[in-house]
Amino acid sequence: MSTIPLLYSMNTNLSKALQPQYHFLTTSIKMITTQTHSLQIPIYKRKNNNTDLITLSIFLWSSKHRHHHSPDFDRIIPVLHRLTYRYKTPQTILSNLKSIGSLNFPKNNINPNPFLLFLRIIHRAGNHNMLIDTFDHMVQSHGFVPDTFACNLLMDSLFRTSRSQIAFSVFKHTNSPNFFTFNIAIFHLSNLNYFTDVVNVLRQMLRTGYYPNVVTFNAILNSFCKVNALSQAYQLLGLMVGLGIELSVNVWTVIIHTCCKLRRLNVAIDLFYNMIRTGCSPSVVTYTALIKAFMESNMVNDALHLLNDMLSDGLVPDLVLYNVLIDCLSKVGRYEDAIQAFLCLSEQKNIKPDSCTFTSLLSTICLSRRFCLLPKIVQVCRHMDSDLVFCNALLSSYVKAGCPSRALGLYKHMIDEGLKPDKYSVVGLLSALCAKKRINEAVNVYRGVVMKADAHIHTVITTELIKTGKYHMAAGLFRLAAIKKYPLDSVAFAVVISALLRSGQTLEAKVLYDQMKDNGLEPNAQIFNMMLFCWCKEKDLQMIKQLLKEMIDSRIELSDRNFFNLCKFPCSLYFLAEMRDLGLLSAKILHSLSFDRHAESVKEKYKYCAEVDKEWNQVLDSSSSEDMSDVAVSVC
Template identity: 25%
Template sequence: MPLPMRIRLPLLHYSTTTALRFSSSSLALHHLYGVRTFALPFLHQRRSFTYVSSDDSDLESDSSHSQPQFVSNTPLANANNNCLTRAPTLDESLILFYKLDPSSKSARVCNPLLKSLLKLGRTDDAHHLLDQMLQPDSKFPPDDFTGEIVFGDLVKRDRPGKGIADEEIVGLVTKLGEHGVFPDTFKLTQLISKLCGNRKNGLAWELLHTVMKLGGTVEAASCNALLTGLGREREFKKMNKLFAEMEEMKIHPSVITFGILINNLCKARRINEALGVFDKLRGKGEKSWIGVEPDVVLYNTLINGLCKVGREEDGNAVTYTALISAFCGVNNIDKAMQYFDEMLSSGCSPDAIVYYSLISGLSIAGRMDDASVVVSRLKRAGFGLDRECYNVLISGFCKKKKRERVYEMLNEMEKTGVKPDIVTYNTLVSYLGKAGDFATATKVMKKMIKEGLKPTVVTYGAVIHANCLNRNVDGAMEIFEEMCSTSMVPPNTVIYNILIDALCKNNNVERAVSLMDDMKVKGVRPNTTTYNAVLKGVRDKRMLDKGFELMDRMVEDACNPDYVTMEILTEWLSAIGEIEKLKLFVEGYRVSSNPSSLQT
């Protein structure tokens, strides 16, 4: 008769010796798979089994349940169907794990155990287990789920009893990275932020570059976290180096990246470098690879920094250019014009960027007379308008309904060799359609196609909307049908909403409902605006059953009602005594399971 197997590992934290008897490591593995609290999460059923050792002695089991016999040579594939009667302790699970043959171990077995150890603060045991997984010749190397567990614990390491020292993080990330396991962008950013917050910029730098070197995914957010830490310590050389590396590795910076750089440079009164970064953002003097538009926060940051420096230094062309661009960017045109006049009186010569910024800002603000004055000054200075400037001027004149100036701009574009683009044509089509000049709008669309430009969803939407505004719903439907049949441009929710609303207002509710069905067929998701328009229509036509059906669809689509929806339904259903249906709808239940006999 074989002696009972007794296992005692000094690494484990337990007060009594644990004695367990198994005939093989396969049976031990089945015991490990039975751990419910600390082990495998994929075990969804609680079952009771008696494990029979080679001497037919039973382990202690729960006598309140039936005891089917478990044979030790059951295949491993069936392990997750065989759970223990009583969940053993975590110490027992570790004992069983270390008894297993290496070939029986896998990341799938290790990960839940590792997670439990870390959760309970048993970092020594967890790291011992992880070290085995990270060995170069390990039979059970880590996988992505291992990474989620470890990196998730690292970002929480500031809790008492958790995690490892900052200095060990880079080594651990390196070892996992060598197995192809990397932190995701969110966790990498958190780790870098924590290291920088602890004034460990060197470690944060090493961590980011380790992930880069090993081939992990690095995005702007992680670089931004490091830039923030470097900026706090005024490490501008490293900030510039990291920014250059981002360009080299095609890590596209965000507007936040530029905001961090400009903010820290301005605070350090390194205004020329800040302006250089701002020029790079705008792609000045080189082919832009960035594709980022400055936002109000960035403009304000630049304005604040420039104004502080400007109080001590005489203004120069570069400073004035940045200030004018920044104030135009935040729609403070009066301040921009003030600096423009000051720039001229100080003898500084504005460049094309200054003129373009002013023209764009004035046009967007609707100050077309002032914009025209700036255009004249631009031409006297020897500059010409580019396509973007022409487009913003045409848009401004369209909004002011100055058709003659629109045609003047178009003729000038043709004379100077600046070809209209899709933005130009969309602006014209929208303007002509709203003005009711459908014949000219159609001609513009045909010319656009002839020029090799394909109409976009914006083009079709502009024409359809213009027709609906002029109560030419049939014409709008013709364009819609042409769009669906001959073009490669699928209609979107906005176009459907325009048509459905127009049809309902034109008392053609049945066709509006059929368009909603068409949306479902084509996979276009309706929104609250869609439902509001058609619910209003079926209410006016007293189509109660269709109203209930639409309410059910709204629930199924998880489309939340707004105050317009509630106003329509409350008024309608209260008047016909169906307020209970409204309550069901508000609570997220179907309302048409018991159809009402009322058709009022």
Template identity: 40%
Template sequence: MVFEVIEVMGTYGFTPNTFARNITIDALFKIGCGDLAIKFLKETRRPNFLTFNIALCNLCKLNDLCHIGDVLRMMLRQGYHPKVETFEMIMSCFCKMGNTAEAHQVLGLLITLGITVSVNVWSMLMNGFCRLQRPDMAGKLLEKMVETGSSPSIVTYTTLIRGFLKSNMVSEAFNILNIMESKGYAPDLVLCNVLIDSFAKAGRCDDAIDVFVSMQSRNLAPDSCTVSSLLSTICLSRRFHLLPKLVRGLDVEADLLLYGLCKARRVDEAVDVYHGILLSFPGQDAYIHTVVMDGLTKVGKFNAAIRVFRKAVAEGFTLDVVAYTVAIIGLFMGGRAGEAWSLFRQMKEVGLAPTAHTYNVMVSGFVKERDLNMVNLMLQEMIEAKVELGSNTFLRLSKFLCRPYHSDSVIELWIQMRSLGLISSKVVQELLFDVVTESGKVDDGLIAFLDVSSITDLSVETSGSEDVYDVAASIG
């Protein structure tokens, strides 16, 4: 509509003024015509401050570094200076895209123009140089900052300390830390976390532990990042005996830590932490074993998960049905169906009754193995236990049984489960319709199971499906 108005103005002999052209430039950027917007700007005879500011703001959003420099030079030649906020936006864009040298030039321009540079801008630029592993340049910026009368904040000092530590310039980092403390700043939680994490990664475990202990005297409450870095330190040093002393009085959720390490694929650390927890807190319940097994299984470390389970059993830890189910999942996913069946029987022998999820995992696992005899056996057990067949398991089973080598006896068990209310009618129709849609036909046995007269009676819409085994293997 903006462009239509501009066009109509021309037909009536009106030339769009600067205000109208500013609106047009902004509109061109918003519809993704950046090059045309720049051309329109250059053809504007009397651009004003807003003309350039609109262009710069849009170019920063687009991270268009080339045109940012061009427009900034045009603006300065016309005698206009961006606002401090616009300068900060430009510098942030340069730093984010790794063009720290250009950001440094913009800083020089700010100082030359006599514009007061905020602490955030100084810190932003220092962080940019640190990310380029040039903490020496960041250190020079700190000196320049002080010369211009600006006072560094604890964020500024933290940025520099982190940069020096990542570049293994430990003495320089401590020098900055001493300067900071001489100015009356005490390390806050963020800085302590930076120090602990950096020392842990550098193998300086004693220093990391000292920082953690010093937090108590500063009344700083450790957060999850602190505890995670501390655990990494203990794992690296293999000093698990320190764990009870260091975390005494803290609200440490061991299961969350283990889950986080597994999800980050830091599997070796997760297993080390798991063993450390068992040594330090021998009274842990079955859930701690389940968490580490589940985490290992989800990242494909099936054999490692089973080793954890076997070791827990051998050492006499009490395991619940969930732990056994997760171990069974790991065995199936590792292609060890025979061991999964043995473990299922062992679970019942020790007095643990399988849950509905356990039964469904067993059926899904044997369907994956195309073992009709075991599928038949598991369905019989589910009927005796009056356990409902899950919708995901049903979908996988229905696709399996629609193949030429399906078993009539399994379908009969299926029908029996339906009559006992162990499979809901809605689930049957919705999920089996998906199979019918794919194959275009269904045999008489399945029609009888559906309790409908023909395929045309299946009036439900096709439902989406997932890989059933993956769904069955997910816990929680």
């Protein structure tokens, strides 16, 4: 049976349905679209089949007599999809609608305007690129004059297709913006974190007498929190409360998390208790944000008190909270508690440890030096899908545990499994090769990645070479990296300067020190004190005065040992007095010292200066790298 005769036979019934006394238009349209679909007629292949065109034209025409609701649009969307499949472009669809002679598109904005209804169908279908093309075609070819409603649809589609600048321009040129105009603009600008634009549009909206809806309020609050605009978030929260908007647990949690991130713990805890007073119960996510913040601020007892409160409320920790506890407890030195948290997690039936859990546990093992637990961890997680982060952590753990062979085996396994090494993988490989005394292989690996290496890798190779006593090789590689202008940080310079000083190459150390400053890097306290000790030993008064002046300008604290060495040089007493006034001497020195203008009297007062000088000479001449741990702490 042909569909077209059936469709035309129904037009009489549809005409009656459009009269005010009939209310079954929705049913009729549903019959049209359903029958067309259920007959499974491939209408897009039939040249003369206009069923869907007629259906769409009737829907548009019927808007003169009946206001369409969302379900009506949902029923017409399949018709639009089939027409789009057949005719490809909205221009062709509109042209064919005119060709069947059932509908003439007005040039002026009449109410209802079938153009607007057509745009609304496209928007409801989520075909935003098609809506933009249709809008442009209607304006250019049919003389369509868009009203606020049309501009709102266009703006929303432009935002959703990542054309935010054009969308914002549409907003600014909308002549009579309404609630939806502001709400759409603010919602999308908030999701894009355009802070300044959000604030400006919100002010315009409030001055006009409109308020965002709850969804948009939440989007604005999230945006403010993401850019750490705490004061604006507070104001927005007050506005929401003033308007009687019931704040959800997610809203409270977002702003509490922001306060924690900004280390405003007093504000965060006040918000937490205000949340409870309003009758909103905190979630595990809320407690996790506070517990993590207290742990990171070394307020462990407060964090554990919150944890007990959470458990008393009947809330069960999730995997994220367990991971936070393991990581934070180990960082504050509570290794037993961190391991106990892992054991509690292991007993849970509905929660399984992930790679993040085991990565944090490996950190606990390394910090506590309990490397005997490494085999157990490897055994437990052998069936887990290991990611690159966990493998890198295990690689580093093997090196620190003195098992470089296992580290090299793990690196080979990572490559075999198809994991792409990153800089941390390379660092682990370099450290393992140097620990195995395979220096040439380590240098070859470094040369293979040097073009893409960051400061961390440069620091590691020089540190590891220095640990093996290869001072000249470390200095040579670093000198080449400096000439090539590879990225180098102050830690890398500190490591190599220390190596040069240890090997007696003070002139080269001075050149590198000057180059470091020329590169815009600030020498740290260790570099200054190492250089100063060396030049005290060489009795270079000019360099001593230069270094002391630079330390004063940079507000660098003088080490106790250097202080006693400097007491031998009268030219330094003026600088020492200034350092005292600026608080650049240790509490020990300030407590015991009564400044005297004469170096000899100071020397007599502190008879143990000679012992200190002797001790420092031993440190400088030693080939051990133990005393370098502070300098290279970030790379070990």
